Amino acid sequence: MKSMFQIIAALACALTLTACGGGGDDKPVDTGPAQPAFTKTDTVVGTGLEATNGDLLTVHYTGWLYDSTKTGNKGTEFDSSVGKAAFSFTIGRGSVIAGWDQGLLGMKAGGKRTLIIPANLAYGATARDKIPANSPLLFEVELISLKR
Numbered sequence: 421m422k423s424m425f426q427i428i429a430a431l432a433c434a435l436t437l438t439a440c441g442g443g444g445d446d447k448p449v450d451t452g453p454a455q456p457a458f459t460k461t462d463t464v465v466g467t468g469l470e471a472t473n474g475d476l477l478t479v480h481y482t483g484w485l486y487d488s489t490k491t492g493n494k495g496t497e498f499d500s501s502v503g504k505a506a507f508s509f510t511i512g513r514g515s516v517i518a519g520w521d522q523g524l525l526g527m528k529a530g531g532k533r534t535l536i537i538p539a540n541l542a543y544g545a546t547a548r549d550k551i552p553a554n555s556p557l558l559f560e561v562e563l564i565s566l567k568r
Contacts, residue, residue, distance in 0.1 A: 455538040456486055456493075456556050460523045466531030469566055471524055473512025476567040479524075480506050486536060486556035493536065493558055498550040506564055517542050519557070527563045535559045 471477055480501045487495030501507045509515050511524055519537030527533055539545075539554045547553045 453486070453539075453554065453556060454488070455540070455554075456488070456536050458519065458522070458538055458541055459534075459536045461534045462527075462531060463534055463560075464530070464532040464562075466528030466563055468529050469568070471511055471527045471563065471566055473521075473525070474510065474568075476508060476510050477524060477527075477563060478506045478508045478565045479561050479563055481559050481561045484558045485551065486558045495558075496550070517557075520559075520561075523559075524561065524563070527561075527566075529563050529566050532560065532562045535561060 469475075482497060482500040482502055484493075484497050485495035486493050509520075512521055514521065517537065519535055519541035522541065523535040523537065524533065535558065537557045537559065539556055542555065542557045543551055543553070545553050551557070
């Protein structure tokens, strides 16, 4: 009887250890910078028609890598049209990052908006020029004109 108890106890211990897993790597996986929530904040509300999918928008913008440790969350500036030619695109056609297609809807000409864009609505896991992979971005955008 005593040996039967020892066999059952040994099997129970073996099953418990197997269920606990083990042998794996317990190091956390680096997924890049913490991702902020997507936000759009009007700093100046424009006038006239609101931007809708299919409209031709002409904008000036400045883009920074999002950095929660910096003033205004503005890390390294990576691009700007300010002082250069304005940028035009048709909203809702996928010709810009998804964060712009979503974030500029409803803007009116003359308006200014700040966009905080997590990586999945920007360039995702793909590095691009001065933007590392998995980078959240911050843009300040001024809508100069809108054409239907």
